[in-house]
Structures are given as C-alpha cells and as structure tokens.
Amino acid sequence: MKKVYAFEKNCLGCGLCEVYCKTAHSKSKDIIKTYRKENITSAIVIEEILSPKAKTYFALQCRHCADPKCVKACISGAMYKDQNGIVKNIKEKCVGCLSCVLVCPFGAVKRNKDKERKIISKCDLCIETGTPACVENCPNNALKLMDEEEVK
C-alpha cells in the first residue's frame, strides 16, 4: 500500500505539513478559520532533533502498520484497519481511554485538544483527495506518498 514517507534530508522543519493537516481535517477547510475557531490536532508532527552538527527534523505520523498494536489495544472497537490497509479511528466509537497512545511504538497517535470530548487523533492518510494534504503542501518534497517497494 502507499504510505507517506518522510525524507529527513529534505525536511526543513517549516511545519507547513502541520498547518495543512489541520486545515484538511477542519470543518471550514480554511486555514485562518481552522486556527482561529477550531481546535484541531495535527496528525503529523515535526520533531526537532538537535544533533551536534546541525538541526535535523523528522516528520512523524502513523505508519499504518501491517499488524497495528493500536487496533489490538483498542477497548471499544473504534480503531480498525480498513480494506486498503489504512488504520482508521471511528470518532463516535472512541471512548478516550488512550490505550492506543500507550502502545503505539512510534508515538504517532495523539490525544486531541478538544476539551469537551477527549478522543484520539491520528493520520487517516486523507487519500480520498488524491494526495494527502501534508504531501501536497510540502515545499521541499520531503514528504512523499510511495509504495514500500519504491522506497527501497
């Protein structure tokens, strides 16, 4: 299956992927409104690594594992792997137990920021639009939607 791969040699750490991830998952689909009126958690996070020579950045998001631990750990059946291999979370079923956050080996599942209802937030690959929002808007081609074979 195609997944988003991050190429750290090209990642600038600009954070635009986060901006566009939030917008893509907003109701308004408008950047400014998303930031002003909606409180959305980005499913992709830029990690900044301070190594001795230079800053390195790494874009972190769900790997859509073949055998996802989060699905196994889910107590309400909200987390599942769909027929395309995408690991998804049904918001309505999520009870906010955060078991998936605990078991994810990548730290790619986050708690949302919504104070009213505590549920989790993760990458849904938003592939229905053709290209995930983060890939589409990466200014330096550091994020690519690729097959595992292509990456190798």
Added chain:
Amino acid sequence: MSISLITPQFEVLRDEKKCIQCKVCVKQCANEVHRYDEEDNVVLADDAKCVNCHRCVVLCPTKALKIRNNSLEFRDNANWNGKAINEIFIQAETGGILLSSMGNPKPFPIYWDKMLLNASQVTNPSIDPLREPMETKVMIGRKPKKLEFDKKGKLITEIPPQIELNMPIMFSAMSYGSISKNAHEALARAAEKLGIVYNTGEGGLHKDFYKYGKNTIVQVASGRFGVHLNYLEAGVAIEIKMGQGAKPGIGGHLPGIKVGEDVSATRMIPVGADAISPAPHHDIYSIEDLSQLIFSLKEATNYKKPVLVKIAAVNNVAAIASGIARAGADAIIIDGFRGGTGAAPTRVRDNVGIPIELALAAVDQRLRDEGIRNEVSIVCAGSVRNSSDIVKAIALGADAVYIGSAALIAIGCHMCHSCSTGKCNWGIATQEAELVKRLNPDLAYQKLVNLLSAWNHEIKEMLGGMGINAIDSLRGNRLMLRGVGLNQKELDILGIKHAGE
C-alpha cells in the same frame, strides 16, 4: 559605544488578521527577523535584519506577510539620496569597503530592450517549429581555417575538439563554495538532461559530480583551487577565468566560514581557511603568458579539450579578445557588468566595465575585420535574462550565452543581493547544512530543465518567425535587429539600423 545611524532598509508588514501564529516564518528566517512572543501569542519582526529575500512571504500559508522598502524618507535631494547617505553611515561605522552581491543594478541602458527582432511577411514565409525541423544545436570550439579533402574526396582535416550544445545556452561559472552542493547538483543534472554544460567555477569539482563530466566545464582561475589532472580531464572543456563582469580587475574571496570539510576537500585548502583568488593570475602578466597557460592546459589534456578564456567587458575588450583568439583560445567568453557574483566591492560592481551588448558587438566585428571570427567561438555572459536576450545576442554575433543569475532565480533566488552573508534562505548561496537542504536538487533540477526547455521553444518560435530553421543562420545576422531610441553612435557600434530604416 555610540548610537548607530543605520536605519532598516525594509519594513516587514504582517497582516494580523491573517497571521495564525504557525511560526513558519520564525523557523524559516536564517536572519532571525521573525520571533514568536508566547506571552502575547504574537509573531513580531525585527526589520533591521531583513534582507527582503521573500522566503517568509512565499512560505507563509495565509499570505499574511509583505516586505516593503522602508518608507522612512530623507529630505528630497537628487544628489544626496537615501542610498548615498546610508552608504556613508555604514562606512563611517565599519571602516570597510562596501560589499554587494549579484551584478550592476544601476539604471544604465539595457540595450537588449532597445533592440527589436524581425519577422517574415509575404515575401518570405515564416516557419512553424511545431511542424518543421528547427535546429538550435551549436558547436563551441576552434574551427580550422578551411577543410581539406584528398583526391578521393576523403576528409583529411582534423576538427579540433568541440563542445556540442543542444541549445545555445550554458550555465555560467559558479563555484562550489559560493553556491551550495545542492545547487551544483541541480545545475549538473539539468545540464545532462538538456544536453548542455555547466561550469564548476573556481571551486574544484566535488567527487560526487565527476559522473556529469560530459556536461561539465572545469574552470582554472587565479587561485587555482581544486586543480589537478583528474579535474582537468573530468570535463568537456577547460575555462581560464581572467576576469568577471561583476568585478573586473578584482579577485575573489571565499571567507573561511564557508570552507567546511567538503569545500575544503574540493578546493584542496585547509578547513576554515579563506580562499583568496588574486586579482591577476600571477603567472599571466601579458598576452604571451596567457598563450602559454592555454597551451599548458592543452598539453596536459593531450589537446582533447577546448580551452576557453573568460574576460570582463572593459573599454578595450575588442582588442583583448582578438589577442586571446590569436593566443590559441578555442572560445572567448565576454562577461558584462550586469553579470552576477557572490560578493564584489560595491563601487567596482557599480562603476567598472561596459554593457555586454556593446562589448559583444565590438568583439564580433573586430574578429571579422581581422578575418578570424570563424575560427573562434564567442560566448556572451553577464545578465542574459530571457530567450529574446539570447536571440539578440546571437544576432549580434554570439555563438552561445552563459546564464548564471537566471538559473539561480529559476531555483529560488530572489535577488536580495546578500549572497556574501552566507545566510541564503533559499539554500543556494550558503554552506550551512540546514539551509542547503532547503534546496531539494530533485525539484531544482526540474525547474532548470523546465526553464531552458521553455526558452528553447521560444527561440525556435522566434527563429521560425524570421524564416530561419537553424540557429547558425542567426549568428551575426544583424539585419534581423533594429534599434529603437538609440543614437547613431550606439547604432554604429551595435552594427544595426534604426527601426524604420
């Protein structure tokens, strides 16, 4: 310690209605103009640090940013304008010479814009390049006086080595050091894809780029950095740089801070050492010395590489070019004063040299007057901005052009004239790893390919319009040009008629 009299050159305008405090600008500005104030949840800017490179403007997802010239004005004075005053403030504070980057920005006449091209009407059909063959291939190198055949009709003259170009465009010399490795990679790969050449500049050839040898010109300049046998043999030609349009008569200086391990290895100098190219070659004090170097390089490479000589366009350029042709150079590059540079003394950049158009016309005519134009190639450099500049340059007499600034603009340069700071936000004129990575060679190379493919299309369209189907027939074809708003002296030097004549 006294107060600084220098005021910011630019103003950063942020539309607070649009700013979402995403901090992209904060993270992207290497000059640290933008900063986020957590207490007030607001992004602020320090105007004084801004060089107007547009990095933040382009990356801002809500287009909340604009950069403007500082609206602060001095009392009106055509003579003591703000620039003149500020330059004095700077020098009074620093005690140093003023440094600038890129080419002469002053409003001297741009003759490209004062020449117009011809097109066929009625008596001569124009040719549609989409339907008919249209050739833009050129050969750069020395041509024998004539060809000889034996009695059986077999060619006996050996043709000296040539650079074959699919289009009359080459990437001009920009050293690894002055620009980043990623920029070099983009140029090299684009040259390979397009069937043209790029030029190492005086920074040696990085070990990763030897594979692009067929599309490489290696340069030998006054500092002789990175010159060894493999290097000389790596490319399709060797260029001796005698001068540069942006700073005629001046050498080069790559500050030690830009000499990291890779640059050090490529230039063959210690890490952190300043790389200083002397103003003259200290083994070339006259034309006969140049001839000796030309033939030394040919000897070293067994006469398999053309040797090109690059000079700045200065007062006596025609006579100098003639001397270079007779000294054995296979091609002469004439570099005009609008040509770019990583760093030049401002006074030199702005006041030394002559416009490339006049220099090119004078050189071409001089070599023809001496009957040797056909034996040597002429390359026009120094701010060729688009395909029509190229067509005009060739009609004036050039075989091909070099583009430097245009290529850099294609990969993101915004002409902020701050190359010398080494903090290029676009990853071009910098050696800082986190800035260099901003230039993804995969994307940059494609942009160069796109630009030159587009230009080549445009050149073909213009050729077709003139009823010409090979660029050979445009070279020196000055009847295809007409001047507008030029005086008789200018027309005479350019060798063209005025529009309407």
Added chain:
Amino acid sequence: MLKKEGEIRIPSGCAISGIIDKKRNRFNGSDIIKSIALMHDRSNGLGGGFAGYGIYPQYKDFFALHIFYDNETIKHKTEDFLNAHFEIESAGNIPTRKVSSIANKPLIWRYFVQPRIYKVKDLCMDEKEFTARCVIRINREFDGAYVFSSGKNMGAFKGVGYPEDIGDFFMLENYEGYIWTAHGRFPTNTPGWWGGAHPFTMLDWSIVHNGEISSYDANRRFVEMYGYNCALQTDTEVITYLLDLLVRKHNLPIEKALQILVAPFWNEIEKENPEKAKELKALRTVYASALINGPFSILVGYEDGLIALNDRIKLRSMVMAEKGNKTFFASEESAIRVICPEPENIYHPAGGEPIVVKLEAKI
C-alpha cells in the same frame, strides 16, 4: 528618391528557368526566352536576364567583360583602368535591337581581355583572382560603371524589363550555347537599375534565384571576412561569393560545397555511417555561417555544368525534366513543357537535395 541595389536591400520574388545539353551541343537562346516568357506573371517588368555558356568559342581563353556605363566619361575612366590591368583583345558594343518596352538603356559594352601577366605575378595571385579583384574594384569604385559578366566563354545579358523583352533586346537568337539560364524578377521595391537584374555573375559563376534568404546578413558577414564586398546587398551576390569562396578559394569539391549551403539536418547526419557522419558534421561545424536559410530555388551555371538547389524545406518551387542530352529546370513544369512537349523523368527535387548536371569532358 528610391535607392538602388547596394544602397538598400530589396527583397523579390521571381521565376527561373535553365537548360543544359551535357554533350555540349550548342543551341540558340530562343528556347530559354520562350520558357521564361511563359512565366510572365511571376515577374513584374522590373528585371530580367539570361546567362549563356559556350557562347564565345572564338574567345574561349579570354575573360569576357560585359559592362554597363551611365555615360561616356565613366566609360573612358574605366577603360583606362582596364588598359592598365588587361590586354584587351577585342572591345565593342554588345549588339541590341530596339524594343519598345525597353527604355533608359545604359551604354552596354563588351571586352575580351587577358590580365597583364606581370601584374598578376607581382601580386602573387592567379589570373582568376586578379580578374575577380579588378571586377570588384570597378564595381565598388567606378560610380556609373558596372561589370555584370566576367567569365570565360560565357556571358550574362540582363536589364530592366520583362525577361522575354530583354532576350529580344539582346538578340539572344544569335548566340549559341550549351547551358542557358533565365530569370524574371518581381522586386518589391526598386527604381529599376540594370545592374540589379539577375543573373548575378562572378567569373564563371552565374546565379539565377527565386526567393529571399533570411540568412543573408549571416552569410554576408561571413564571406566579407574573406575579401568579398557585397556591394549590391542581393541574395544572388552573396550566394555567388559563397560558392566562389568554397570552391575556388577553399578548393572544396562542388558536392561538398553544396552540402554546406544546404546542410543536412543534424538528425539526418546522425543516421549516416560514422565516417560520412563525421564528414558532414565537420562541414556543418566549420562552415555553419555558410548555411543558406529561408526560401530559395537557384540555378547555378559554372564552367563544368549546371546546379539546381532548393532550400532545406523546399519553400520555393522547382521542377526538372530530361529529354535526350538535355536537362531542363524551371519554377513551373509548364515552362519546361512549352519548349519540350514530351519531357521524360519529370522530378521535383526535394528540399536540400542538390542536383548537379555536369557537362561531359571536352573532346
């Protein structure tokens, strides 16, 4: 006042026609007049002319100079110059007859000459080069005199008028040659100067041309490096000089010279076998500036035969046909059929395909 050729570049459209008998059987000028007359509508009465080869057998070792003079004064001055440089074997008017449509004729003289040997030796050149230089000098420096033909055993006849009237005027039925070419001109802007009509000649070269070359200034500035002076600013002049340079001065075989003028496209060169490709590449590389571009069809007469040449993408018409020993060329097939009702091997030479019909060796 309108400027004449040499003061301004005048584009023109045209008709051309040519006949060669490769066995050197001579025939008079009636057929060529008839052929060019059929294409009357392709010219506009502002220029017509002919070239005949083999027409002066009794003077075949002498350069035949045909000269237009504006007046007697310049004629005397020019003749002084001729006397100083040449032994004049014979001099006289070129016979003409009165034709109502031909007006304002200049003085038209003909001289059969040999260069003065000591002068040729002094200058260390051969007699052709010497003669060529003298012709160029007269045309450049003797205002009001114009040498319009200077070959051996050949001559050009031209003037302002329709070609058939010019042929009649010069009484070409009285000349017999084994090659004839003709030209009718449709200039877009000319006061009608006799020297500006075609053919243009230089020594044995004569060229009639239909077209307007867009490479003109590139070609002109190239040949002018080698001592030529394109005084007339016409296409035929520059093409003649290119051929003279390549064949006479650079000693290239005629076929190679033609491969320079209408060089094969680069992608065609790549398809050739390596040796041929190398040769073609060399020709294009060294003589890039001699490539002729833009629409043209030309007929080139020279001492060994007749050459027909089209531009590389055939933007001007040209037909050829054969009958017996004769080969015919014309802008239109009808101009061949009018003098040869049952032609054989009708052929339309392709763009950039030179056709060279050589005369058989003299017996």
